[in-house]
Amino acid sequence: DITAGILGTGKYVPERRLTNQDLEQMVDTNDEWIVTRTGIRERRIADPAQATSDLAYEASLKALNAAGITADQLDLIIVATITPDMFFPSTACLLQERLGAKRAAAFDLSAACSGFIYGLSTAANFVKTGTYRHVLVVGAECLSRITDYTDRNTCILFGDGAGAVVVGEVPEGRGFRSFELGADGSGGELLRIRGGGSRIPSSQESVAAKHHFLEMNGRDVFKFAVRVMGSSAEEALSKAGMSKSDIDLLVPHQANVRIIQSAMERLDLPEDKCVVNLDRYGNVSAASIPLALADAVEDGRAKEGDCLLLVGFGGGLTWGATVLIL
Ligand code: ACO
Numbered sequence: 001d002i003t004a005g006i007l008g009t010g011k012y013v014p015e016r017r018l019t020n021q022d023l024e025q026m027v028d029t030n031d032e033w034i035v036t037r038t039g040i041r042e043r044r045i046a047d048p049a050q051a052t053s054d055l056a057y058e059a060s061l062k063a064l065n066a067a068g069i070t071a072d073q074l075d076l077i078i079v080a081t082i083t084p085d086m087f088f089p090s091t092a093c094l095l096q097e098r099l100g101a102k103r104a105a106a107f108d109l110s111a112a113c114s115g116f117i118y119g120l121s122t123a124a125n126f127v128k129t130g131t132y133r134h135v136l137v138v139g140a141e142c143l144s145r146i147t148d149y150t151d152r153n154t155c156i157l158f159g160d161g162a163g164a165v166v167v168g169e170v171p172e173g174r175g176f177r178s179f180e181l182g183a184d185g186s187g188g189e190l191l192r193i194r195g196g197g198s199r200i201p202s203s204q205e206s207v208a209a210k211h212h213f214l215e216m217n218g219r220d221v222f223k224f225a226v227r228v229m230g231s232s233a234e235e236a237l238s239k240a241g242m243s244k245s246d247i248d249l250l251v252p253h254q255a256n257v258r259i260i261q262s263a264m265e266r267l268d269l270p271e272d273k274c275v276v277n278l279d280r281y282g283n284v285s286a287a288s289i290p291l292a293l294a295d296a297v298e299d300g301r302a303k304e305g306d307c308l309l310l311v312g313f314g315g316g317l318t319w320g321a322t323v324l325i326l
Helices: 020-024 031-038 052-067 091-099 112-128 185-190 204-208 218-239 257-266 285-298
Strands: 004-012 016-019 042-045 076-080 105-109 135-142 160-169 175-183 249-252 307-314 318-325
Touching (some): 004 318, 031 257, 052 091, 052 135, 052 160, 052 285, 091 105, 091 135, 112 285, 112 318, 135 285, 175 218, 218 307, 285 307
Parallel strands (some): 249 307
Antiparallel strands (some): 004 160, 016 042, 135 160, 175 318, 307 318
């Protein structure tokens, strides 16, 4: 029997910081409102010359290095993103070329902020069945490119960055214990980019109507998030045959510190058992969870043998959780 787990993690964030003070100059908002309502203090913004595959590339190099493998050992590349470089070729194919991962198949995965968990479950199943040995899973976003910086309801939330992991065989006792994925398409209009696809193709009208920016019903997404973060985390624990007290570290999607706090309360977790980095990076959609994971590995909070619970939610609507022993 093959057990699939995480062999290495990596992250990359662009240099440029967009602080709450910067946003005060751009829209009618203030640092105090943003910090108390969201917990965010600053986000990273990609250089104009960078696109999502460039951020993904940097994070992937680090993950490959941490896993101790080279790009030509990769069998599959999955990039979870809602801000691909372009419609096609996929960002995963652009990354495959950049890395020189000649043997690897490659595709993008669209599940918004839950995309990384969806990607992990796909990778784990390919490894478990013996189909592939090494799968690179990347969450990468340039959300600044789809953000309307005149809309104070959304522009304070989002940032750019990438996180990556290599999934492969791990010794017994480690690895993924359960996955819980879900979707509710009836909430699709709560969080979306309307334009640019086959429903509303790009045109002067679609640009004027701002259909190429992310739009969001913040309050309804908030309620959904609080509900589903708790329920999917509990479901993943129960599928793994584990209980709340087994968790060493919660690695939640970084959308709003109040949503994270409600998940911690439901799971009876103290603050030191949860990774929070949204103060520095904001919401980076599919990149949030792997960025938080890589941060926790870097600073020693997530160690080999620890029981981690990764949980996220996002547009679709979608959600996902996994329990794993690192
Ligand atoms: N600065 C100052 N005031 C603001 C701002 C701002 N940036 N934004 C909104 N306000 C005002 C509103 O206009 C409103 O004023 P009103 O009462 O006069 O109408 C007031 O503040 C309260 O607004 P609410 O929307 O009720 O504020 P709330 O506490 O719900 O916080 C927030 C808003 C932060 C967006 C919250 O709802 C949230 O985090 N929702 C979840 C968002 C989320 O997780 N999105 C995931 C996206 S993931 C993906 O798939 C990309």
